[in-house]
Amino acid sequence: MADWMLWWIPGAPLVAAILLACFGKTALRGISPLVCVAGVGVSAVLSLLLMFTGNVAEEPIRLLGYQWLSIGDLTVDIVLQADALSTMMLVMVTTVASLVAIYAAGYMHGDPGQPRFFAAVSLFVFSMTMLVLSGNLILLYVFWEAVGLCSYLLIGFWFHKPEAAAAAKKAFLVNRIGDFGFALGIFLIWLLVGEALNGLPPAGQQLLDYSTVFQAAETVSRAHPTLLMTACLLLFAGAVGKSAQFPLHVWLPDAMEGPTPVSALIHAATMVTAGVYMVCRLSPLFALAPEAQAVVATIGGITALLAALIALTQFDLKRILAYSTVSQLGLMFVALGSGCSGEEILPVAAIGAMFHLFTHAFFKALLFLGAGSVMHSMGNVIDIRQFSGLRRVMPITHWTFLVGALALAGIPPLSGFWSKDEILAVVGLAAEESPYPSLFGWLRIGVLLTSGLTAFYIFRAYLLTFWGEERFPKAAGHHPHESPPVMAYPLIALAVCAAGIGLAVGPSHAFFHFLSHAPGLKGEPHPLAASVMATGTLVGLAGVFTAWWVYIARPGLATTWAKRFSGFYRMSLGKFFFDEIYSAVAVKPLEGIADTSSLVDKSVIDRLVDWIAGRPALVGRWFRKWQSGLIQSYAAMMFLGLMLLTVYLVWVE
């Protein structure tokens, strides 16, 4: 594959986006899905070509576009860098995006905003591919925010709904909090690397290029270990925002207000994994800051468990999946953080996280599209209390959803099993070998617990939706039906991936060997351990069985449990009241500060200005009294003045 073709991986969707933005409502009206699918499809084909014929693993491609900016010590080039890590991300992003775009052609059929939708999706694919191809931190930040913009535009796609508009705003703002840390982290890295290299990057490279940063990392960590850790934590703050980790996870469930294909693509498979990608990409940096890695693992662990607990009791099918995404991303961060156990474990840990990211993208996109299919057929109703027993009306959706659920639950030999196994294994290693054995001991328990809960909640959702008595909401009309082929085929394709992709590249360590060529990930795979596999499988099966027991075998048990543990039940149902707490401790106080500032501005600062401005007038008013117009008083004053002058002249001189 020629190097120039690399440009077309982001280029093709960009062209599609521009075409749709300019002519979507005129010349291209009606074929807007086709334009998007074509653009994204070209990108997918090229990505696959890159992976299979490009030999990027051994020889990373680096393409210089143009110099974006150069002033002082800051030079930023538009530079594409395709190595094993970015290629793997590209293949995942573009494949899922193509399938989702095809699906969306059916899902969005008849929506008047269709051109806008497909323009934004194309723009998203452009931004996301650029994000993973970026060769330096500034460019990463640029596209980090660009995918955020696309997410904003697509969450708020049905902008006439106040909830959608509010959710879009919330997503943008919460992400900005993370980006604030991310920006400061980049600034700090720039400063530290600049100092380490005396402001002189290697020839042909710039200070913020990954390669330069990694090269200087050792020196930096010797000179300023604490600052390096601070920088890593600041960068991780960006990941916490983008990947919806505790305490910034609150935006992702609300983001489900967007059209379901968007939830599948952006808020499950691709954009939200950017945080995981970034931490993995910067492995050589994080490797030098084990404390930061421990924080990464802790945050990941808390998030994984918390989100799984919330997902247990939700009734909105898409929100269950959203919390599931948050939880699974948490698991990936646990794996990444386990890398603090030493040089040999770091690659296993990071690649384990990426493996789960890879498989998760397929099975979670599948589950979301399945949920979308249900929603499509149920007349936009997504509350699982409103329908049940859909397995006969929607056989394809049912079977594919089951595949996704089994994969998520980690049942062998589906894809989720292999990647979750990696995470369990690496946390186990960390519990033994890391500098924080007790922390990782707890995290291991947390991960196992999360796996069990995951299997339970996804099968709860599956069983309540597809089993039981056949029931439809009114909005579904009289004859609910399976989704059209244009939506069904992507489901089948994703189901095949979700089922087989783990087995294909997991046990043979093909995935590991490919990714270990990426910077900082060089190492040997850890042999599969039967005990870990057995534990993982048993926990998953236990979750599935419990769900079957509670919802099918003993109906009514769920209600009994909810009553018995009503305290916990209400906490989980209320999502642990994060939104309420944030509103009380952050939003309301900040709005209070805003109102106070505004008030102070009007009644203190401006008054003060007016008061000062009034002083000369007062002086004038005092003098005005003497200008009375009375000749007598003028004469008296003149006389007084003369007297004083005379006295002065006579006595003082």
Place this chain on the structure above:
Amino acid sequence: MNTLLIIMILLPAAGAIAVALLGNSHPEAVRRLSLLVTLATLGLAAGVVANYEPTTKEQLADQIMAPQMVTRTTWFQFTGAGDQSIKIEAYLGIDGISLWLVALTALLTVSSVLVSWTAIDTRVAEFFAWLLILETAMLGVFCSFDLILFYVFFEFTLIPLFFLIGIWGGSQREYAAGKFFIYTLTGSLVSLLGLLAVVLTVHSVNPEVFTFSIPELAQEIKTQLATADVELAEFWRTAQFWMFLALFAGFAIKVPLFPFHTWLPLAHVEAPTAGSVLLAGVLLKLGSYGFLRLALPLLPLAVVDVGVPLVATLSVIGILYGAFCALSQRDMKRLVAYSSVSHLGFCMLGIFALNAEGIAGGTMQMINHGLSTGALFLLVGMIYERLHTRQLDDMGGIAAKLPWFSCCLVFACLSSMGLPGLNGFVGEILSLIGMFKVHPGYAALGTSGIIIGAWYLLKMMELVLFGPPGKKIAGHTSVPDLNGRELASLAPIMALCLVIGIYPSPFMKVIQPEVDAIAALYDGSVPNALEARLTQPLRTAHWAAFKPLSPRENAP
């Protein structure tokens, strides 16, 4: 003698006379003529840009500024004490710092004419005449390299704007115009004293020099400081302290820095749209430009000593305070006005980083703020013309009815909140990274402004564009979307926002030589040499947590 520059500056004034002669009775002809004149000026400005070559090292030699396209003639001359002839010059020219500001002025004036087309229907000729005079004054400031000439243009901008606000403004127009005029005039009179003090002090140290030329003064002060003994260095330090405060009085009000900003929301809300656009887009920059053109080159000791702590603190407060005030506004125009306070904070933070990244960032931020806030004020004016309200609570659901307007508003908001890929990001990140290099604390606080900055703009978009149709829009059966004229006033601004965001390099290349020259004044070697001769060390030296990088020393 460079005719291009002079014609560009004087053409609007000539146009103003012609428009005034046409009189109020021919509104349509007046509009067309004004548009023609501003377009021609824009063409000339484009010619200036096309003919401008980034200043080379040879041209700069060891100087701080080397204007191009210079016209230099004696304006008037008088004899001072000791038979010394004192010249006030018409010293016009352009350099990397002023080039884009000139282009911005020419562009925004065209948009201002277009947006006033139907909005102004009384005393039309007078309005456009004042608008054109304002353009000449603004262009004049950026092209002046003589202190007195600079000051004359600087103050002259007040007069047309005073009338624009006072005659064609809103209900409180007279109060607003008066306040704006008196407040800024008071400050800049103090600045005049400071400027004269600079000239006289330079003369008192070196009696052979009596010049008002800015480049020569800067050069002379640099030489005097470089060769000063302890006594002179201490003298200069004290003198510059007071001179800086005097300059600060005028420029800080103009920028405006917190807490000298209260005239701004009032003036913006009352001004007609064209007035707001030019006020925010160009006139506020006179303050930051003043700091950059005069305070930084002429008063380096005081800038390091008091300038950085004072201005950086006020800028950071301004960034956050302005953003918080914007967040609580219910009036779109007031919201955008307060956002200016916040954005100019970034600009000043960058300039007072005193390094190449920061100064370049500050300069870009001036341009970017002019473009994005200019566009926002245009859009606010357009929606006001349709709905006769600017209250956020009256709006909502506009996106469904006015797609073009909504696209433009979203675009302008994104540019204003510094989204990467658009212009705002370039200035913000450079300003912040420049400040981070020397004072990470200030930079971190300033960076937190990007969160609140996104908040108020997102809130505005949500309340205006999204949700169900609001009170005002629901009542109207058909509200027309933007027409061709309105789109024409926005399109070039938005195009520039995109170009600067995607490819800022060409813009930076022009700015860079001048920025480097100013930054070189502060890059360590000069202040260190000076500091050795001061009895008390300069204050800000202690504030730096990190040793600033200075590649110039390391470069092979």
